[in-house]
Amino acid sequence: MYWEPQLQMMCPLCKTNVEVDKEEETFRYEDVCGSTVGSWKHICPNKDCILHKKKSFWNDHGDFYSGDLGFKKARKLFPDDKYAALNSMAKRHEVEIYGKGLKRKIYLSEWWTLKILKPMIEFKYKGDDMGNVLGRTWKLRWLYKSGNQDYYGTYYTSPIVHLYRMLKHTRRDIKRYKKRKSLYDLQEIWRWFDMGVKTGWDRKLYRWYFNTFHKKILNYSKNFVDFIEHVRRNKHNIDENFVRFWDGKLPYDFSVNDYLLKEKCKGSYMDNLIRQRKLERIIND
Numbered sequence: 251m252y253w254e255p256q257l258q259m260m261c262p263l264c265k266t267n268v269e270v271d272k273e274e275e276t277f278r279y280e281d282v283c284g285s286t287v288g289s290w291k292h293i294c295p296n297k298d299c300i301l302h303k304k305k306s307f308w309n310d311h312g313d314f315y316s317g318d319l320g321f322k323k324a325r326k327l328f329p330d331d332k333y334a335a336l337n338s339m340a341k342r343h344e345v346e347i348y349g350k351g352l353k354r355k356i357y358l359s360e361w362w363t364l365k366i367l368k369p370m371i372e373f374k375y376k377g378d379d380m381g382n383v384l385g386r387t388w389k390l391r392w393l394y395k396s397g398n399q400d401y402y403g404t405y406y407t408s409p410i411v412h413l414y415r416m417l418k419h420t421r422r423d424i425k426r427y428k429k430r431k432s433l434y435d436l437q438e439i440w441r442w443f444d445m446g447v448k449t450g451w452d453r454k455l456y457r458w459y460f461n462t463f464h465k466k467i468l469n470y471s472k473n474f475v476d477f478i479e480h481v482r483r484n485k486h487n488i489d490e491n492f493v494r495f496w497d498g499k500l501p502y503d504f505s506v507n508d509y510l511l512k513e514k515c516k517g518s519y520m521d522n523l524i525r526q527r528k529l530e531r532i533i534n535d
């Protein structure tokens with residue numbers, strides 16, 4: 251049930267190998283995605299170590315739980331908030347994800363672009379399980395003032411790059427739909443197509459491309475999204491006309507009736523359909 255750590259974790263303060271707490275073996279916590287997971291409690295066995303005295307512990311990944319140690323005291327003991335156990339995933343994340351104690355950004359003057367964009371250099375670090383920095387890469391990013399922001403806080407992507415990404419994304423979705431025929435993919439295509447590129451010449455180009463080369467799937471996709479919306483609104487009075495209308499607009503291998511039965515729609519049309527299906531089943535058996 252619980253995941254055994256592969257590495258021997260160590261107390262970051264006194265470098266003693268941590269041990270699983272025998273009295274209170276496990277506890278539950280929420281992970282990054284918000285789901286509840288179980289873990290062993292790893293404590294520092296060194297009786298002189300303040301983390302032992304204050305009943306602090308780490309989970310299987312090396313994340314720190316302060317126990318009776320106060321927040322202020324903890325911050326004083328660990329410069330740059332590096333609480334994670336040595337030899338753990340959390341220790342590596344301190345470098346690679348959070349960049350604790352490291353320079354992560356350098357802002358340059360917006361006057362280079364006459365105050366349109368603010369250049370910024372963003373650093374990414376490579377680390378190991380002991381929290382050592384192994385290497386660094388950098389990337390030039392551009393920031394702009396979005397909406398009524400009075401500071402440069404939003405990443406800028408040029409329309410050409412954005413258009414390229416969106417084309418790639420939507421094309422990938424279409425390809426995936428053709429392969430798996432999943433209705434979820436069909437919904438996704440319209441969602442991306444509708445929201446992807448908001449305004450301007452790049453939107454025109456984007457729309458032109460898909461309307462020219464993928465019109466059929468695009469229509470199916472839009473119709474399917476509309477169909478779901480209509481079913482949700484008219485769940486209790488579905489009639490023959492409704493079914494005939496949507497049957498003509500959706501992919502030929504999609505059965506409107508099956509979908510309505512699955513969604514447990516009500517009304518006289520649906521009662522007849524259910525009766526009919528029962529009869530068919532009896533005859534087939």
Ligand SMILES: [Zn+2]
Nearest residue numbers: 261264294299
């Ligand atoms: Zn210790």
